[in-house]
């Protein structure tokens with residue numbers, strides 16, 4: 001079971017928006033200037049220094065992977081998710097480590 005109410009794809013979109021519009025803001029904990037964007041030939045990844053939140057989109061596999069951040073650090077007022085249109089076809093993985 002997962003306590004997350006958003007899919008990996010939704011987290012990726014939110015992380016992307018937060019990064020661009022929120023000065024490298026973390027979608028999970030809300031910390032600014034905490035998120036690093038990593039783009040490789042096969043994937044795009046956002047990771048947070050502060051809460052260990054990480055979300056990755058694998059272009060080749062068309063798959064999203066989510067590593068949830070510290071639950072104690074989670075921002076209780078996330079962006080409005082209803083503005084996002086995400087066609088979720090990929091399964092989600094919730095990393096434990």
Ligand SMILES: [Zn+2]
Nearest residue numbers: 026029048051
């Ligand atoms: Zn964070």
